[in-house]
Amino acid sequence: MPSSTGKLEINVTSEINGYPIAGADIRISYTGIPDSILEETTTDSSGQTEVLELDAPPVEYSLDVTSDQQPYSEYTILASAPGFETVSIAGAEILGGVTAIQNIRMRPSDSADSREERFVIPAHTLYGNYPPKIPEDEIKPVNETGEIVLSRVVVPEYIVVHNGSPRDSTAQNYYVKYKDYIKNVASSEIYATWPANTIRANVLAIMSFTLNRVYTEWYRNQGFDFTITSSTAFDHKWIPERNIYDTISVIVDELFADYLSRPNVRQPILTQYCDGRQVQCPNWMTQWGSKSLGDQGYSPIEILRYYYGDNMYINTAEAISGIPSSWPGYNLEIGSTGAKVRQLQEQLNVIAGAYPALPTLNADGIYGPATAEAVRQFQGVFGLPQTGITDYSTWYKISEIYVGVSRIAELT
Template identity: 70%
Template sequence: MSNQTLKSMQTESPDRGRLQVQVTSTIGRIPISGATISISYTGDPESKVEQLTTNSSGQTETLDLPAPPLEYSLEPSDNQPYSEYTIQVNAPGYESATIAGSEVLPDTTSIQPVELRPMEGQEALDRIVIGPHTLFANYPPKIAEAEIKPVNESGEIVLSRVVVPEFVIVHDGSPRDTTATDYWVRYKDYIKNVASSEIYATWPDSTIRANVLAIMSFTLNRVYTEWYRNKGFDFTITSSTAFDHKWIFGRNIFDSISIIVDEIFNAYLSRPNVKQPILTQYCDGRQVTCPNWMTQWGSKYLGDQGYTPIEILRYYYGDSMYINIAEEISGVPSSWPGYNLDIGASGPKVTQLQEQLNTIAATYSAIPTVAVDGIYGESTANAVRTFQSIFGLPQTGITDYATWFKVQEIYVGVTRIAELS
């Protein structure tokens, strides 16, 4: 598709999507306020669509932008189902960054994270190009593996139980490509990136959940078996579709996918009497066929028919597949209380939450500080609501499972900043 054709499709399209840019420093999770954001159509850098400035949380307002017709992402199509935008970011004291190919789907919100490096000496430009979506372009098909790894080999299993890691190390290439870069990526961010790269956020909720569960189970199998480390490599997983999943450095994620991952990030898929997470392999079902594996387009059609996530998974992997919960979550300073915290709640867990919110508020000043009294009142609910709005969670003011662990994640991030300084 030519740039001119794509541009005319974007500008004349009746459908709309949304885009928000979030800018932080590469040092910790410090939000960068006052950054200047210029947005143009990818392929036509002179066509400036918008110019924005980030707020105290490092975020722009959410833009309403042209996107291709919704039906392009609901059926296999030769038409590109998303618009592509180029985002240029400038902030005093930081190197500039340009991200080309940020995807906007209709009826969804795309979140484009941008990390800026503090300026050191001569000004430089960090340029990231987001590759095409796996359902639209041709990528190598998955090389089949056994879904359960042998456990009787010496040193094969290092972990004694299933643990959700704080980070995974992603090798951005095939396993033996020694020129590929290794990236430390937060586990949840990795899952959100892969899901946003491999399925469309316009699909049914149950389809997204089924695919996210398959991605997480596959990833946790690599973690649990230390698959690559036992082969002499220093990474957890690769970005090659022939071996693992497609992870794209610097890409945007979609809010509908992000919210689901935050809700179910500690889940994986099991079979009876098998301790390790199942290596749930799949293919798109259009360009590549894969008997006995889930197909992404097939899972979409089952979601259209009202199938639940586990029904979709069992349709492909058999009735013995079930959803399990990891025994441990790494990098979490305080465990989940086991119930939602809401108005009227009290006790040590509320005190911990209040202390953590106040620590986060020192970095994210839009969050109001609260009295640390162990009582979940209106002021605590308001602080939680503001936190939820900044970090892409439903704004309920209730500290549910997803909110509790997002608070833990951000608290760890900002306290590490304090330790570094």
């Protein structure tokens, strides 16, 4: 079977202020053969590399439930820049036919002999061996003692991920942006080559599960200081510094405020699943099964109802934390005017201060060709479809980057 190629794009930013790092030196080698450099490139003013083509196994390996071949190739990425600690990531996973996105955050170095931060990405959950999920009730009891503090479902800006099982006190806690967490988990637990509606169904299940942990304060009510763990026996696989994929990233940006609910139940449903190949789980979704249904043309809600029953619904959170202002409820495009357009223009100007490739605008509240072009260029830098129209995904991506570079968001 002929091999294929996958693509890789690397984004490098400063851990301190979120600004892009221009002129970072990037070297790529096969994991296990670090001395033979395959590609060497540098980042542009937006902290990005060109899109690189790299060898990958045949796409069929990630589409065939019976294949026991590793469906991705593994590369080591070394990033260095003056004034920053070098970062090495071994095991970046390149799948055929999709673009892998490797985000690298570099820590400023206060000495001439900078250390090297090293990360090793373990096997994908569908390929490696991981403990299966320990079953739990999908709806948590709500005590009248005031243990549950949230009266409505809110998408958090950050969650705290405990990188180990709950009682492993040596495991580190990470502050992770909610959307980044979901993209990481989905990239770790399904293959980005799968049908878009299969990806949507799995992303919805991951988000609903995560928001149940947030809403019920599941771990904090047990005395822990985190939101969720990276143990597959308890939660989902999350891997520090792993690469994500374009097909998954776009879908998370589109759906990130959604979750799954049942009638007359206020909390998001703890939607559990298993792979359906190494592990079977009656009454739960199986990932390989969801792939088969996606191949047959099932919609996301049809896939979810096939496994979880007909009384499962897609709901949208009432609030999104950490944003200056919510989406107006309609697309902003050429001809739009008003306060929301002016706010958008002002936010784009702040972002352009950190990303010099983006143009600055006259913040006049009129969405003309210059604003459309600035939005189109922003979409190109941040991996969104380049339409020049400020839709739901684009509005919240602009909000997120604005908050990141202006640091108005306090970590709560």
